[in-house]
Amino acid sequence: MQKLAIIASHPIQYYAPWFQYLSSTTTLAVKVFYLWDSGITQKVDVGFGKAFQWDIPLLTGYDYEFVANISPDAGTHHFWGLQNPSLISQINNYQPDAVLLMSYNYASIYHFLLCWNYHQIPLLFRGDSHRLLSSIGIKAWVRRQIITKIYQRFAACLYVGKANYEYFRYYGVAAKRLFFSPHAIDNDRFFAQAEIAKEQANSWKQEIGIPKDHAIILFAGKFEAKKRPLDLLQAFLQAKLHRVSLLFVGAGILENDLKSQAAGYANIYFAPFQNQSLMARTYAIADVVVLPSYGNYETWGLAINEAMCLSRPVIVSNHVGCAQDLVHPGKNGLIFPAGDVLALTHILQEAFSNLERLHNWGQESRNIILEYSYRQSTQGVTQALDSIMNGQTKFT
Template identity: 60%
Template sequence: MINLAIVASHPIQYYAPLFQRIIQESDLKIKVFYLWDFGITNQIDRGFQQSLKWDISLLDGYEFEFVSNTSKDKGTHHLFGLQNPTLTNQVLGFNPDAILLTVSYNYASIYKFLWELRNHNIPIIFRGDSHRILAKQDLKSKIKRLIIAKIFQNFAACLYVGKANYDYFRYHHVPEHQLFFTPHAIDNQRFSDANINLQEKVKLWKQELGIPLDSQVILFAGKFEEKKCPLDLIQAFIHAQLPSVSFLLVGSGVLESAIQDFAVQNQHIYLAPFQNQSLMPLTYAMGDIFVLPSYGASETWGLAINEAMCMGKPVIVSNHVGCAADLVKPFENGLIFEAGNVDALTDCLREAMSDRNRLKRWGEESKKIIANYSYDHVIAGLKQALKAVLK
């Protein structure tokens, strides 16, 4: 039996089902150490600009404990948002054979943790999802590369989630033999199972929103914020002039007022409020295609694409979205466009919506592709890493 301590920033809807799945493995005993209680208590989400608490269970089915966070401004949005003085003692109290970090190293608490563990001879495995799609070669970037490479020397292995993330680790001099593939995944089963018998609910919600029942729907769901570029998508939709196609935006955030203004001016643009986790399968079921037009380096993967594909949806993503190279096969299950290029996005919308039957085939292909991005594949990669570091 391997004792695996997992350090996580806070309960996350994508990780909790993975932890539940891991304990079914007879040779792994895990305990998760949370550094913050966001997600299970009502707190303001900075992106959605509202108080929220996830409405699915994130703490059942596995062993965990919270580590007291003494930060005056708790959160993952800054270096000192996670300050957990007792982290090392609590983790060592579990007597771990190995430690898995699923939280970024770039927090005060993690730097302290790595320093305090330097003489304990416990292998640390790091799982990240950063990429260098927008690579810079200036002096600051070169210095940053050296610093990150030095930090990565603390890890006995690194788990990469996709092609862009693999390149990121290699750029920072992580040896290939220390890299193990653990694909970014969601609870595929929850979304696949929910996809059955949703059509009647889709009709009812369309009627409530005023969307014509025979209209195809382009869907955006997420935070209404600059990096996700919902305003670019609105402009592209308006320019595309698509017959019998509606555009539904689901979510909230700082751009909500601007988005509402467009919806008032265009009868084919519809808004729905933020939907909690239990309603996300229905949200994806509303769309005939899902679009994530993000710009910049901070869309490290885009797990909404996993969710949409589990629901059998074709997808359009910008080339800044981390999962683009892994999950989107142009003209097989979707399209990729140049981030920030509204004309290119307009062309993608026109192309995708020009053939209803082809769009359905793309959706079927999405389901096939995403089947290989599952928790079972994550666990297989994790086990390979553990075998390597615990020789």
């Protein structure tokens, strides 16, 4: 039995169920090493601007241990937020056959990479970055040299989608060292909740005050600049859609701006942050889900996975990492140029020009998301490990 150590920043609602799946469906002995305890204890999330903890179990069904974090400002919002001096010794005590890193851009993990004997015990990396908005100049050149050196320490890299694959190739990772491990959520949990979520959504719609005969455009997430909720607000106002409401669900620094700009207009509604147990209901209320993010920050957009599990059509900008993989224009949704409010306006008008077609797009979303599950994610891990252990994957 191979022993796999996984280094993760903190318990995350998308990853913990996958770790459970890895532990229960493979012959691997899996142990997760967490560098921070956010998610299971109440902590302030910088993006949401409020303290919360997830309301689903994140520490059951797999082996784990926490690594003491001595950072005076602990968190994943800055480089020095993870400082874990005992990380290497705790990993060594586990005596793994391989180590999988879920991120690297923190002080603690850089130290680990510099000191770890990766020739003796190989490293894997699963990332989701992309270069959909590319940069040029001397800083970009220096960055490329540094990141290329970092990836040379990994025996294999797991890519989550097409944009992420191109990112790894740009930074010099050979194709033979790349293994497909798609971004996924706990599909089964959302599938199981789908029917009751629809009933709950009908009641919630009434509570919010949205007219019964209105279709709903949903934005669910952090109200922050990189996610561009203000673009969606302006596009909605310009689209002048008949019997359609816009619902913002979440919290964040732009909340006051959104509410100020929405004041005086009809059919725009707000609901507070919804925890994980209510997310199925959140998507079930929607007729279409929109993620208009700009830049390289929306590395994937797992909210789109969630929405598709609830058979929802989706609209995303072309800077959203999952766009090339999950959104098939004219089949389950539409894609528009990031930051282009006029294009988004036309996209909304196109989507609601045929409500029957919009419904059919939602059904296709569910078909597509079946191929983005923990089963496929796990296959990538096991294929990478097999390649490493059989000597097929060499360092470059």
